[in-house]
Amino acid sequence: MKKEEQIRVGISIGDLNGIGAEIILKTFEDSRMLEFCTPIIFASIKTMSFFKKHFDSGINFHGINDLSQVIEAKVNVLNVWKETIEIAFGEEDLKAGEYAFKSLEKATEALKNDDIDVLVTAPINKLTIQSESFNFPGHTDYLAKELGGNSLMFMVTDKLKVGLLTDHVPVKDVPEHITAKLIEEKVQTIYESLVKDFRVNRPKIAVLGINPHAGDNGVIGKEDEEILKPTLLKIREKGKLVYGPYSADSFFGSKNYLNFDAIIASYHDQGLIPFKTITFGEGVNYTAGLTKIRTSPDHGTAFEIAGKGTADESSFKAAVFTAIQIYKNRKEYKKLTKNPLKKATKKM
Known part of the structure; x- marks a missing residue:
C-alpha cells in the first residue's frame, strides 16, 4: 500500500x-x-x-x-x-x-x-x-x-489562469459555438475548479468579448450584446462574481488580469497568445472539470x-x-x- x-x-x-x-x-x-x-x-x-x-x-x-x-x-x-x-x-x-x-x-x-x-x-x-x-x-x-465531466482547457500559473469558451475550433466557427448554455457551463466549471482545485474562496472571473472592442455596442458584431452580456448578467444575479465582456486587445497589456482569479477567453488564440507571452516556460495546461x-x-x-x-x-x-x-x-x-x-x- x-x-x-x-x-x-x-x-x-x-x-x-x-x-x-x-x-x-x-x-x-x-x-x-x-x-x-x-x-x-x-x-x-x-x-x-x-x-x-x-x-x-x-x-x-x-x-x-x-x-x-x-x-x-x-x-x-x-x-x-x-x-x-x-x-x-x-x-x-x-x-x-x-x-x-x-x-x-x-x-x-x-x-x-x-x-x-x-x-x-x-x-x-x-x-x-x-x-x-x-x-x-x-x-x-x-x-x-x-x-x-465538462472538460475545459485551463491554462494556469500562480498569477494567471485562462480558460476557454471554445478551444480547437476554427475561428470562422467560433460565434456559432458560443451559446448561453455553453457560457453558463464553462463559467461553472472554472468557478468550481478555482474553489476545489486552487482553494480560491470566492472567485472573481473576467470574460473577454467575442468581437473587437467587445462589439462596440453592436457596431462590430451583435454576439457580445445579444449573447455574452445578458448571460453574464444572469450568472451575476445568481451571486457569482463574473464580469465582462472586456475588450481583449487591452485587457492584458493594461494588467487588468491581475484583478481577477481567472479569465475566460472566447476562443483559443485570444486566450493562449497573451497567456504564453506572459508566462512561457512556466505555464501549465490543466484539463479542468474532469x-x-x-x-x-x-x-x-x-x-x-x-x-x-x-x-x-x-x-x-x-x-x-x-x-x-x-x-x-x-x-x-x-x-x-x-x-x-x-x-x-x-x-x-
Missing part, C-alpha cells in the same frame, strides 16, 4: 520523435522530485534506455510489467510495449503517433482504475496520432470522453529542436507540481466539506 504523501504520477510519453522523453528525463534527473511523488512512465524500458543513452542521462529506471510492481521513490517505467522502436527525431511519423496513443491509452486506463493518482501528458503530434481509436483534436477531448486530474506542459512537440538536448523542462516540471498540488487541494476540499465546522473554524 502506498504512503499517502507519495502521490503516483502517471506520465504518457507523447510523440517519440518530439521533446517529450527529453523533458521527462530532465525533470526526474533531479532526485528531489522523488520526495514529492512516484513517477510511472508509460512506455518501455528499451525505448527509455535509448533516450537515456542519447541524452547522456544519469537517471536510473525501475522497469515493471505490472502496476503492482511500482516502487516508491524510483522512476518506474511500465512496459506498454516490448519491441524495439526506431526513433527519428523531428519527423512526423504515423508509427510514432501509434505508440503515443498506446502510452496515453494505458495511462488513462490506470487513471480510471486509481492505479495512478494524476496524469501528466507529454506533447503529442495531433496529426500522426489520429486513428480509429483516436479521432480527437487533442488530449482534452479524448480525456473528456474517457473520464467524463473527475480525474490531468496536466501537461504549455508547449508542443517542438520537432525543430527534438533530439538536440536543448529542450527546457520547466513547463513539464511545473505540470507535475501543479498536478500534485491539485490532488492535495481536492483531498483537503473533500475533508472540509465533510466537516463544515472545521471549515468555519479555519475562517475565524
